[in-house]
Amino acid sequence: MGQLTRLFVISRVFFMVFLISGTAFAETSPIMPITPPTSPVAAAPDDVVGQAIQAVLEPMQSSFPPLLTSGKHQRVDVSRVVMDFYSHRNFRAAWTDGRDVTQLLKSLNETDIDGLVPTDFRVAELAQAQLALHATAPTPAQAAAFDLAATRTHITALLQLRRGKVDPARLDFHWNFDPVGVDPREDVNSFFTALDDHDVARAFAQAPPQEAVYRNMRVALAHLRQVRDAGGWPTVTQGQSLKPGMDGVAVAQLRARLAAGGYLEAQTGKRTDYDEKVIAAVKKYQSEQYLGADGVAGAATLAALNVPVEARIDQVRVNMERARWLLYKLQGTFVIVDIAGYKVALYRDGQPVWRSRVQVGKPFRSTPVFQSEITYVTFNPTWTVPPTILVKDMLPKIQQNPGYLAANRIRALDREGNVLDPAGIDWYNARGITLRQDAGPENSLGQVVIRFPNDYAIYLHDTPHRELFAKSMRATSSGCIRVENPLQLVELLFNDPVRWNSEGIQKQLANGKTENIKLPVKVPVLLAYWTVDMSNDGRVTFKPDVYGYDSPVLRRLNMPTELPALDLQQAATSMVVSGQNN
Incomplete structure (x- = not known):
């Protein structure tokens, strides 16, 4: 073969394998590559398929991206993992057992139970290619193309189940939930161990979060799809509030909708009255949906009842995706703030030991989503008014x-910290002024502040505005998290029944001094955003998306995964040109 012909063949093969292995990546996966071998490897001399796989991958090895870093968030392209996988096995084909491929295709089709989209993984294309390979004697290039495509799909699907499809760092550049303590290389190696053991289905079963809350969301998703397939929930005529004592068609519709949602027993006849059972069902629904539980089906309640089941399906899918981002973080002792649920909890050994209501930031001063570690507590805090x-x-x-200022015990300070006379300040041109509120029960931070390092000046704290905890919607702060029972949390964080019991904390507060006390052990804190809950009886309930965060996640979740097309004919043509078609 002449030099020009060889160059043509190499360029054709390179173009074909570029499409197959997908080195041009759109969405990277939140994993690190498995460790590449330390010594050079090559396919066995008698392994023609392995040689074809090696011919595909090695020319592109230098173009594989290195470990990508965005702040503290590290991600790497799937192609890097494909290369490392085949290097470890001397480029030996991985999908030579038809049973493994059958398990792969079945598992890919079942990813819809986790809210993913099976067509993303080109399942039909892989199945057709498998049939085509069995129907005729495939060339080494065709066998290599299929093997590479199956491996890349295998990795991509499992990583989406394990760590999520959507990159949260692309939605929020402040995102800092990295998998501390969980080596992602172990995940990848477990995927391939299952393949070597001819138990691909096991890898797919073990990849998603194993926590009960995730399993419950999976059950809820299946139920909602059954409701959708049966025609959806009954709708309730809107336009007027439905109240106790009313009677009519709209109340009958309300009864039917509540029964369909599991809040009311299915009626034996066409009852149209708004009785005590309807009142109780409406209150339960309102309470679970973060609406004022007054038993009156007003505009907000009717709007929530009439949300289409398709939208609720998407809401569950979005929160399953969030679960894949975060649930691996929930280990040991930690505090988690559920921003959209207006609550905080302390967990020990995976079990909640304390809960409380919170107030979070207003939509235009939203509480950010991030993780940190609680390091110290401020007793009798002063409050320096943020510039905004x-x-x-x-x-x-x-x-x-x-x-x-005097009525609220607030002092005006200059840049050097000197106290100024408010009467001498031009408050229409107040430059270089700091306002600081003295410690005391009416201080905006209350009696105690729970602090953790972050770039947003966010912390957990007490508040004198306790009346707001009675509201269902508690997006009322300027960004920080107001805690209803902060002293209980402080006692649990110190975890010292001798020095920092309830009596010791009250003694510390009684001295009136502003003082910072370090925790003996730092406690992880996660500020997370969920728009679904699971009721005690396992029913999914929905929260208002107070910050509008669901839509961007759903949009990316529905975007196609950019897996390259599998073209066996192109593979065969490329190798025929090179004279290696036998």
Whole structure:
């Protein structure tokens, strides 16, 4: 073969395998590559398929991206993992047993139970290619193309089940939930161990989160799809509030909708009255949906009842994706703030030992999603007014009421920290002024602040605005998390029944001094965002998406996974040109 012909063949093969192995990547996977071999490897001299696989991968090895780093968040391209996998096995084909391929195809089709989209993985294309290979004697290039495609699909699907399809760092550049303590290389190696053991189905069963909450969401998703396939929930006529004592067609519709959702026993006849059972069912629904539980089906309640089941299916899918991002973090002792659920919990050994209601940031001053570690507690804190609150909230009040500062025990300070006379300040041109509220029960931070390092000046704290905890919707703060029972949490965080019991904490508060006390052990804290809950009886319930975070996740979750097409004919043509078709 002449040099020009060889160059043509190499370029054709390179173009074909570029498509097969997918080195051009759109969505990377949150894993690190398995460790490449330390010594050179090559396919066995008598392994023609292995030689074809090696011919595909090695020319592109230098183009595989290195470990990508965005802040602390590390990701790597799947193609890197494909290369390392075949290097470890001397480029030997992995999918020579038809039973493994059958398990793979079945497992890919079943990814819909986890809210993923099976067509993303080109299942039909793989199945047709498998049949084509069995129907005729495949060339080494065709066998190699199929093997590479199956491996890449295998990795991609398992990583989506294990770590999520959507890269959360692309949705929020502050994202810092890295898999500390969980070596992702172990995940990848377990995938291939299952393949070597001819138990591909095991890898797919073990890849998703194993926690009960995830399994419950999976059951809820299946149930909602059954509701959808049966025609969806009954709708309730909107336009007027439905109240106890009313009677009519709309109440009958309300009864039917509540029964379909499991809140009311199915009626034996066409009852149209709004009786005590309907009141109780409406209150239960309202409570679970974070609506005011007054037993009246007003505009907000009717709107929630009439959300199509398809939208609720998507809501569960979005939260299953969030679970794949985060559930591996939930180990040992930790505090988790459920932002959209307005609650906080302390867990020990995976079990909640304390819960409390919280107030979080208003939608235009949203509480950010991030992780950190609680390091110390401030007793009797002063409050330095953040610049945004000073400009937008405080200055208008001071301008209208010169006595506002004194009434709220707030001091004005210059840049050097000297106390200024408020009467001598031009509050319409207040530059270089800091406002600081003295410690005390009416301090905006209350009696205690629970602190953890972050870039947002966010912390957990007490509050004098306790009346707001009675509201169902508690997005009422300027970003920080107000805790209903913070002293209980402080006692549990110190975990010292001798020095820092309830009596010891009260003694510390009674001295009136502003003092920072370090925790003996740092406690991880996760500020997370979930828009579904699971009721005690296993029913899925839905929260308002107060910050509008669901839509971007759903949009990316529904975007096609960019797996390259598998073209066996092109593979055969390329190798025929090179004269290696036998």
